[in-house]
Amino acid sequence: MTALPLPPFTVTAEDGPGTARLRLTGDLDYDTSGELARAAEECLAADPRLADLHLDCAQLRLCDSMGVATLLLIHRGTTARGVRLHVESPPPFLTRILDVTGIGHLFALGAHGQESAQDRTDDGATPG
Amino acid sequence: MRPAPGGSPLMAPQKEETATKARRQLLPDAGDAVLYPVVVADRTGTVVRVNRAAAALLADAAPGVGMARAVPAWLARAHAEAGARTAAPEPSAPRSSVRGKIGELGFEAHPTRHEDGSIAWWLVDDTDRRLAEEALATERRRTMFLAEASNVLLASLNAERCMQATARLAARHLADAAVVVTPPDGRQLLMTSAVAGREPVRTRITADPSAVPGLGEALQGFPPVPSRWIDPASLPDWMLPEDFPGDVGSVAVTPLPGHGVPAGALILLRAGGRAEFSESEEIFARLFAARAGAALSAARMYAEQNAITQTLMRDLLPPELHRTNGVEFAGGYRPAGTRERVGGDFYDLHPGGTDEESSLVVLGDVCGKGLDAAVLTGKIRNTVQALAPMAGDHERMLQLLNGALLTSHHTRFATLVLASVQREENQVRLRLTSAGHPAPLVVRNDGTVEEISTRGTLVGALPQIEARTVETCLQPGETCLLYTDGVTEARGGPLGDAMFGEERLTRALSGCAGLPGTAVVERVQMLASQWVGDGRHDDMAVVAITAPRTTHLSAVNGRTRGRYTA
Structure with missing residues (x-):
């Protein structure tokens, strides 16, 4: 596969009735995580009746600690508004990060399409 | 070709003659x-x-x-x-x-x-043309000087050198002598003065800047007063450079505008008998002062930032580890490439008061980088130190730490691993707890590498956290390695983009069986560094806890249970 010069990070929003989906591509890191936080904040502010916020991570290439902090920040925002936060199609590295950091249970890890939830070893942590 | 008779081949001779005649x-x-x-x-x-x-x-x-x-x-x-x-043969040339x-x-x-x-x-x-040419030449010289000044001034982020360059340039090109005064620090004035052609001199004196007409205002950033309003005789002696030739004929005081705050003032002095500062010269001096002020201000801000970073670094650098209470400890820390950034990895050892009390090792990784990360790192290390007496219950300790770190305005978190270490006979007992951190690895004497199955939630972002403590025991020569993900996530390798990964780390460790802790730390650091090569990497921190190799000395006096050589 030829490595095309991809933009470092993009967020694309799609709205449906009562649900919003953000499609993330590229590297979610120290420099780009602010963009995701803003996009999620806009989704939450745009629709007061929003019930589900989906983060489609299928095209995510990297997620560093600031990326994780941003996911936690979005989770804090959705929890306060009673919105369910779904992390969809997490690539193996993301599943691993969420697993090691013990926060996987916070995100309704949804399989999007054919991809199933990774071989997640649940440590029995209950949603907080 | 033969030249036409009586003239050059290119010029009709008759015509030339006619013109001369005419x-x-x-x-x-x-x-x-x-x-x-x-x-x-x-x-x-x-x-x-x-x-x-x-x-x-x-x-x-x-x-x-x-x-x-x-x-x-x-x-x-x-x-x-x-x-x-x-x-000459051709008078017409x-x-x-x-x-x-x-x-x-x-x-x-x-x-x-x-x-x-x-x-x-x-x-x-051609008088007018000559005047225009002279004016143009003057402008060119000024532009060149300003360009040179910018180069010289911006070449250094050292405030002291910047003041010297300002004084030297101003003395050489704008006046006979120049004095750069920085805004007063307390009651003291810092001055750098230069006489044309000599090295600048730096002085610190206790004086009132308002003694120099216009200086007090200039130091506050107010526009300069015209030079002709300043009486050279009213200058205080402390203002004059020692080797100033003769009397001062005219003075110009110009503010050095900085970024938002005044960076100081520039005083230009001309000897008596020399032309006074013209309006165009004063304007030009202001152009120069704008550049000098910006450079000086940048240098000073950099110095401040650098001092802050230095202070933080000094406080945040991990301690040197050594054998404590009969257990070998070794640590290694390699900060991320960017020098001026304080790293987010840390480790500490809180030794038990006696050999019978366990020591607490903490190794962690704070999310983000820069000042925010540094502040959070400091907070965590202090809190853990305060909570060290509670190390008997790691989960409780982590919950208290989590509560102390929780804030409503961000979700910056830390992952860490706690290790309570206790020497028992020739073995070392370990209680290990991960809070969202990569699990510790134990290198057994037979070369197997065991991942300790402790699990837990990261700290500092969620109201509730959980953690599971796992106990294990090290035989003499065995090592438990705590590390941050900077090691496993180091990108490099033959293609430059592969992660070092846990598998490679495990394989490397299995070759370290029986080595002393310091050697294990060095080996892991070396391999990770080689993997990264010249590429960028995150902070890497490694701590090895090793049970020393011992020889059992049988009871010497028959009453005690015997001793070990180490």
């Missing part, structure tokens, strides 16, 4: 009608003819007078030089004109050679 005829008859002053002198340097305009311009010029007396030296010299060339001054006016003299060897000098007034 001009010669013009002079005696119509010479007075010509507006340009014309002086005709012969081969011997004697004036032959002078038209009216030339007579009006050159009082001594009259037929029969020597050129040396009749015209200024530059023209007489040009005539003599041209005369020396009369023997174009002659170059010469320039010089007659009285206050500038002239260009264009020679026309006659067949008899005499030369007519046509004088064209």
Whole structure:
């Protein structure tokens, strides 16, 4: 596969009735995580009746600690508004990060399409 | 090709002759009608003819007078030089004109050679052009100076050197001496003064800046007062550079504007007898001051930032580890490439009060980088130290730490691993708890590498956390390795983009069986560094806890249970 010069990070929003989906591509890191936080904040502010916020991570290439902090920040925002936060199609590295950091249970890890939830070893942590 | 007879092949000889004839005829008859002053002198340097305009311009010029007396030296010299060339084979060859001054006016003299060897000098007034050229040259010199000043000033982020460069440049190009004064720090004034051609001198004195007219205002960033309002006699002695030549004739005080806050003031001094500062010079000095102020301000801000980073670094650098309470501890820390950034990895050892109390090791990784990460790191290390006596219950300790770190305005978190370490006989007992951190690895003597199955939630972001503590035991020679993900996530390798990964780490460790802790730490650091090569990497921190190799000494006195050599 030829490595095309991809933009470092993009967020694309799609709205449906009562649900919003953000499609993330590229590297979610120290420099780009602010963009995701803003996009999620806009989704939450745009629709007061929003019930589900989906983060489609299928095209995510990297997620560093600031990326994780941003996911936690979005989770804090959705929890306060009673919105369910779904992390969809997490690539193996993301599943691993969420697993090691013990926060996987916070995100309704949804399989999007054919991809199933990774071989997640649940440590029995209950949603907080 | 043979030249045409009587002339050059490119020029029709008849025509040239006609033109010369025409001009010669013009002079005696119509010479007075010509507006340009014309002086005709012969081969011997004697004036032959002078038209009216030339007579009006050159009082001594009259037929029969020597050129040396009749015209200024530059023209007489040009005539003599041209005369020396009369023997040249082609009198029609174009002659170059010469320039010089007659009285206050500038002239260009264009020679026309006659067949008899005499030369007519046509004088064209070019005073205005000359003035324009001079003004242009001045502007060019100023632009060049400003460009040079910018280069010199921005070359250094050292405030002291920046002040020296400002004083030196200003003294050399704008005045006879220059003094750079920084805004007062308490009651002290920091001054750097330079006399043209000498090295700047730095002084710190206790003085009131308002003693110098306009200085107090300039230091606050107010626009400068015109130089002519400042009486040089009113300058206090402390302001004058020691080696200033003679009396001060004129003074200009200009603020050095910084980024938002004034960076200081520039005082220009000229000796008595020299021209005072003109308005255009004052404006120019302000242009220079703007550059100097910006450079000085940047240098000072950098110095401040650097000092902050230094202070933090000093406090945040991990401690040196060594054998404590009968257990070998070794640590290694490699900060991320960018020097001025405080890293987010840390480790600490809190030794137990006695050999019977367990020691607590904490190794962690704080999310983000820079000042925010540094502040959080400091907070965590202090809190863990305060909570160290509670190390009997790691989960409780982590919950208290989590509560202390939780804030409503961000979700910056930390992952860490706690290890309570206790020497028992020749073994080392370990209680290990991960809070969202990569699990510790234990290198057994037979080369197997065991991942300790402790799990937990990261701290600092969620209201509730959980953690599971796992116990294990190290036989002499066995090592438990705590590490941050900077090691496993180091990108590099043959293709440059592969992660070092846990598998490679595990394989490397299995080759370290039986090695002392320091060697294990060095080996892991070396492999990770080699993997990364010249590439970027995150902080990497590694701590090895090793049960020392011992030899059992059987009871010496028959009553005690015996000792170990280490």
